[in-house]
Amino acid sequence: MSEFAPLAMFLCTFAVLLSGFPVAFCLAGTALGFAGLGVLTGDFDSAFLSALPARIYGIMSNETLMAVPLFVFMGVVLERSKIAEDLLETMAQLCGSLGGGLGISVCLVGGLLAASTGIVGATVVTMGLISLPAMLKRAYSPAVSTGIICASGTLGQIIPPSIVLVILGDVVSSAYQQAQLKMGNFAPVSVSVGDLFMGALVPGVVLMGLYILYIIGLGLLKPATVPAVPDEERAQILSAAFLRRLGAALVPPLVLICGVLGSILFGVATPTEAASVGAVGAMLLSLAKGHFNRTTLKEVMRTTTEINAMVFIILIGASVFSLVFRGYGGDEAVESFLTHEATGGVLGSFALVMAVMFLLGFFLDFFEIIFVVVPIVGPILLTMGLDPVWLGVMIALNLQTSFLTPPFGFSLFYLRGVAPPEISTPQIYRGVVPFIAIQVLLLAGLWFVPELATYMPAKVFGRG
Amino acid sequence: MERLNRFIVHTVPWLTLGMVLVTFTVVILRYLFERGWVWMQEIALYMHAFTFLLAASYTLSRDEHVRVDILYRPMDVRRKALVNLLGSALLLIPCCAVLFYQSLPFVANSWAVLEGSQDGGGLEAVYLLKTAIPLCFVLLFLQALAIIHHSVQTLRTQ
Amino acid sequence: GQAEQQAAPAVQSQQHFKWKMVTTWPKDFPALGTGANNLARSIDALSDGRLHVKVYGAGELVPASGVFDAVSGGTAEMGHGAAYYWKGKHEATQFFSAVPFGLNAAEINGWLRYGGGQSLWDELYADFNLRAFPVGNTGVQMGGWFNREINTLADFSGLVMRMPGLGGEVLRRLEVTVKALPGGEIFQALKTGAIDATEWVGPYNDLAFGLHQAAQYYYWPGWHEPGTALECMVNKQALEALPTDLQAVVEYACQAANDDMLSEFTARNSQALKTLVDEHGVQLRRFSNELLAQIGKVSAEVVAEIAGQDPFSSRVYSSFDAFRKNSIAYTRISEEAYTQARALTFG
Ligand code: NA
Ligand code: NA
Numbered sequence: 001m002s003e004f005a006p007l008a009m010f011l012c013t014f015a016v017l018l019s020g021f022p023v024a025f026c027l028a029g030t031a032l033g034f035a036g037l038g039v040l041t042g043d044f045d046s047a048f049l050s051a052l053p054a055r056i057y058g059i060m061s062n063e064t065l066m067a068v069p070l071f072v073f074m075g076v077v078l079e080r081s082k083i084a085e086d087l088l089e090t091m092a093q094l095c096g097s098l099g100g101g102l103g104i105s106v107c108l109v110g111g112l113l114a115a116s117t118g119i120v121g122a123t124v125v126t127m128g129l130i131s132l133p134a135m136l137k138r139a140y141s142p143a144v145s146t147g148i149i150c151a152s153g154t155l156g157q158i159i160p161p162s163i164v165l166v167i168l169g170d171v172v173s174s175a176y177q178q179a180q181l182k183m184g185n186f187a188p189v190s191v192s193v194g195d196l197f198m199g200a201l202v203p204g205v206v207l208m209g210l211y212i213l214y215i216i217g218l219g220l221l222k223p224a225t226v227p228a229v230p231d232e233e234r235a236q237i238l239s240a241a242f243l244r245r246l247g248a249a250l251v252p253p254l255v256l257i258c259g260v261l262g263s264i265l266f267g268v269a270t271p272t273e274a275a276s277v278g279a280v281g282a283m284l285l286s287l288a289k290g291h292f293n294r295t296t297l298k299e300v301m302r303t304t305t306e307i308n309a310m311v312f313i314i315l316i317g318a319s320v321f322s323l324v325f326r327g328y329g330g331d332e333a334v335e336s337f338l339t340h341e342a343t344g345g346v347l348g349s350f351a352l353v354m355a356v357m358f359l360l361g362f363f364l365d366f367f368e369i370i371f372v373v374v375p376i377v378g379p380i381l382l383t384m385g386l387d388p389v390w391l392g393v394m395i396a397l398n399l400q401t402s403f404l405t406p407p408f409g410f411s412l413f414y415l416r417g418v419a420p421p422e423i424s425t426p427q428i429y430r431g432v433v434p435f436i437a438i439q440v441l442l443l444a445g446l447w448f449v450p451e452l453a454t455y456m457p458a459k460v461f462g463r464g
Numbered sequence: 465m466e467r468l469n470r471f472i473v474h475t476v477p478w479l480t481l482g483m484v485l486v487t488f489t490v491v492i493l494r495y496l497f498e499r500g501w502v503w504m505q506e507i508a509l510y511m512h513a514f515t516f517l518l519a520a521s522y523t524l525s526r527d528e529h530v531r532v533d534i535l536y537r538p539m540d541v542r543r544k545a546l547v548n549l550l551g552s553a554l555l556l557i558p559c560c561a562v563l564f565y566q567s568l569p570f571v572a573n574s575w576a577v578l579e580g581s582q583d584g585g586g587l588e589a590v591y592l593l594k595t596a597i598p599l600c601f602v603l604l605f606l607q608a609l610a611i612i613h614h615s616v617q618t619l620r621t622q
Numbered sequence: 623g624q625a626e627q628q629a630a631p632a633v634q635s636q637q638h639f640k641w642k643m644v645t646t647w648p649k650d651f652p653a654l655g656t657g658a659n660n661l662a663r664s665i666d667a668l669s670d671g672r673l674h675v676k677v678y679g680a681g682e683l684v685p686a687s688g689v690f691d692a693v694s695g696g697t698a699e700m701g702h703g704a705a706y707y708w709k710g711k712h713e714a715t716q717f718f719s720a721v722p723f724g725l726n727a728a729e730i731n732g733w734l735r736y737g738g739g740q741s742l743w744d745e746l747y748a749d750f751n752l753r754a755f756p757v758g759n760t761g762v763q764m765g766g767w768f769n770r771e772i773n774t775l776a777d778f779s780g781l782v783m784r785m786p787g788l789g790g791e792v793l794r795r796l797e798v799t800v801k802a803l804p805g806g807e808i809f810q811a812l813k814t815g816a817i818d819a820t821e822w823v824g825p826y827n828d829l830a831f832g833l834h835q836a837a838q839y840y841y842w843p844g845w846h847e848p849g850t851a852l853e854c855m856v857n858k859q860a861l862e863a864l865p866t867d868l869q870a871v872v873e874y875a876c877q878a879a880n881d882d883m884l885s886e887f888t889a890r891n892s893q894a895l896k897t898l899v900d901e902h903g904v905q906l907r908r909f910s911n912e913l914l915a916q917i918g919k920v921s922a923e924v925v926a927e928i929a930g931q932d933p934f935s936s937r938v939y940s941s942f943d944a945f946r947k948n949s950i951a952y953t954r955i956s957e958e959a960y961t962q963a964r965a966l967t968f969g
Contacts, residue, residue, distance in 0.1 A: 020532060021536075021547055022530060022551075025559055026555060028563075029554065029555025029556060033554075054570065054688030054691055056597055057570075057593075057685075057687075061513070070484060170648075173830075177652060270816040273491045276484055306519065308516045308519070309523040309529075313516065313529060314530065379650070406534075408532060424537065426534065494780075499797070502801065569695055573694065582707065
């Protein structure tokens with residue numbers, strides 16, 4: 001029974017998740033159920049379960065993840081004090097008669113914000129809070145609105161700086177070391193997070209460009225789903241009053257967001273530090289606008305608390321799941337499958353790995369996947385001759401697509417968590433489909449034209 | 465349980481503001497005054513950990529934990545109650561039991577040596593931080609009981 | 623009854639054991655992670671497969687910071703790391719890995735095995751239900767990676783630097799904000815600006831982490847870690863549950879690993895240093911004598927102060943310090959005199 005346990009656990013978790021009970025407890029509960037069964041039949045070493053508190057403590061003491069509540073705090077302040085809404089609306093008015101103007105603004109702001117966090121949970125939640133009400137107010141179709149938010153929220157994974165790329169860079173680098181050591185090179189070339197950042201830059205920007213093209217297309221072909229700003233509002237555009245409003249609505253938050261982003265991009269501050277500055281800045285902005293008082297503050301704190309609990313309890317659930325998966329030898333099963341049973345050479349094996357990671361992306365957070373899968377398959381694939389930067393960017397793009405794909409994509413869960421009840425889940429699912437198509441297009445492009453990822457690092461760092 | 469949740473909602477959220485302000489102070493000290501103390505960063509980290517561990521049950525009571533709700537959402541009240549009843553009894557309570565039980569020796573060992581920070585100049589209170597783990601699952605367990613109670617009532621009356 | 627009794631020893635010696643080894647290193651990390659792998663492999667080979675050890679990289683079973691608890695509590699039977707990571711458990715742990723201006727690799731092996739160090743270590747770890755074995759040594763480490771030149775003590779002030787153990791405590795007195803990040807998190811932290819400077823091990827490992835891509839000045843010598851001992855800890859009950867021959871296998875496999883890792887570092891570090899300088903244009907810098915003397919003074923105060931905090935730490939310190947005094951006298955006219963003599967002709 002034990003060799004089928006990892007697969008059975010997967011399928012069972014699928015079914016249990018569909019019941020609609022909270023995700024975190026479905027992941028943990030099903031996994032622990034399997035562990036308990038295994039302990040009874042002797043297929044599962046109960047000592048594994050005693051690793052759980054240390055893993056939870058690892059999540060609690062992870063300083064990188066502390067950026068999440070701080071970014072959420074900033075997002076909630078921007079939302080509650082209507083700063084973000086004003087910003088998006090003003091940007092949309094600037095787009096003039098172009099249908100989809102607001103959507104494009106969301107995409108750009110999402111890309112900006114995403115770039116500053118790179119944490120799917122934080123970005124999707126923040127964007128959901130900020131821009132969903134604005135879009136609905138403008139009579140955007142709910143499906144299109146949620147699609148744009150989910151997609152631009154996950155952009156953060158691929159547009160540097162991104163925590164996914166940082167962690168992936170770490171793991172790919174050590175896999176690359178091993179691959180070279182295995183091949184007898186004891187003064188190995190290293191691949192760094194910097195290489196991966198550079199590698200992801202072009203695909204990330206292309207991706208955002210494709211999103212925007214799609215929204216422009218919608219504006220031309222189906223203007224009802226992304227209505228332009230009404231004529232009477234546009235008429236005021238060049239008035240002095242509008243320009244003043246423009247200055248007031250556009251400049252401060254853009255300065256704030258760019259400051260936060262810039263300080264991370266240029267390595268001045270860590271995401272956590274930048275997020276705290278952003279949060280304080282947002283409070284000051286809202287204070288200046290006269291929107292900030294005790295009630296607002298209480299609401300902000302309460303919402304931040306709930307979202308923080310929601311995100312981190314999922315992380316704990318995913319950690320329980322992956323521990324039990326490992327305890328059943330799921331990691332070894334994957335390894336032996338790849339090395340012995342997969343045929344079709346290096347690209348065949350890689351395609352298979354990508355498919356598996358895509359499926360894992362439904363259940364596990366990227367930390368879990370990167371830590372579980374890449375150390376196992378990375379050295380094998382790199383020994384077969386794949387380029388490490390290309391491998392890293394492909395993995396990041398693949399996971400990003402996975403997090404966007406219904407019914408289990410994490411970004412959909414997170415958006416569901418903050419979307420108003422009037423929006424139905426199928427609407428969210430329908431909305432992301434075109435964006436998934438764009439993702440797949442880019443993945444295919446990257447597959448056949450690896451230079452999209454490898455050119456920049458080679459150019460800048462002289463790699464390759 | 466309701467009174468407990470009310471208590472949580474009036475206290476725990478302040479930690480998020482504390483986190484923002486402490487981290488901001490760390491940033492100011494670091495970049496403007498070139499000074500830093502590990503214990504300040506750890507205070508923010510403690511606040512973050514306490515926030516999500518202590519608020520997990522309250523968040524559950526507000527139904528703010530994410531669900532795959534493609535089938536759940538269209539269900540009527542009775543069916544939803546059934547899902548929550550079974551989920552709490554078969555998934556959540558076992559989780560709480562296992563995680564609570566496993567965390568006891570982990571926390572006890574930490575108390576036994578009054579475990580301090582791994583970093584010099586850090587907060588010497590890792591044992592308090594670790595204590596939040598079993599506490600989280602006790603609270604979640606109580607909340608699960610409350611949900612079961614509520615679901616049974618719904619199933620009886622509707 | 624009699625037949626069973628006769629059969630018993632044979633049955634016991636054929637009994638198979640499956641152990642888990644958790645490590646503080648990223649999986650298969652050069653020399654440290656692979657050192658853990660080699661240890662597991664040699665235990666397997668020496669026991670003819672009767673004791674099989676599966677190695678888990680940091681985060682696979684427990685995070686790097688959870689290794690001590692995991693072995694102490696029986697989650698895993700073995701752990702591989704360095705004792706100064708467990709300062710939060712007891713200050714005295716730090717003496718069994720590295721002390722600023724303390725013992726070099728050969729000396730710390732001498733102290734542990736023939737100078738009374740091991741029995742103190744056993745006494746300390748017994749309280750945590752553990753046995754510890756030295757299981758490798760990095761040799762003299764490098765002084766660290768910086769993005770600005772360090773000429774005076776004031777240049778340290780205001781830095782956020784990664785440095786574990788007592789060296790970290792010394793830097794803290796020099797107004798450095800000190801972090802003890804596990805290895806796997808260093809590059810990320812340096813690149814994102816969470817830290818301004820770091821030390822890690824030496825050329826071989828530092829090259830493998832790509833630290834030269836995040837900082838430009840590479841300082842020497844590593845005053846803070848003159849020969850860091852790595853440790854293998856074993857859960858006491860798990861060890862005692864083994865038949866005596868397998869217990870010996872564990873002990874001697876650790877001894878072999880202790881020798882092997884130092885040999886690997888000796889060979890690879892010099893090769894990697896050449897790569898760093900020739901191919902990556904890394905700027906080598908030496909801490910000035912004046913600076914080293916000042917840091918040395920602070921180090922002596924810090925170590926004595928920490929040793930004075932509890933009776934056990936002071937026992938460890940006095941044993942350590944006595945050994946160092948004797949070593950200094952002999953090392954001066956042996957290793958030190960010899961390397962200087964060699965340099966006269968060979969540079
Ligand atoms: Na990003
Ligand atoms: Na070191």
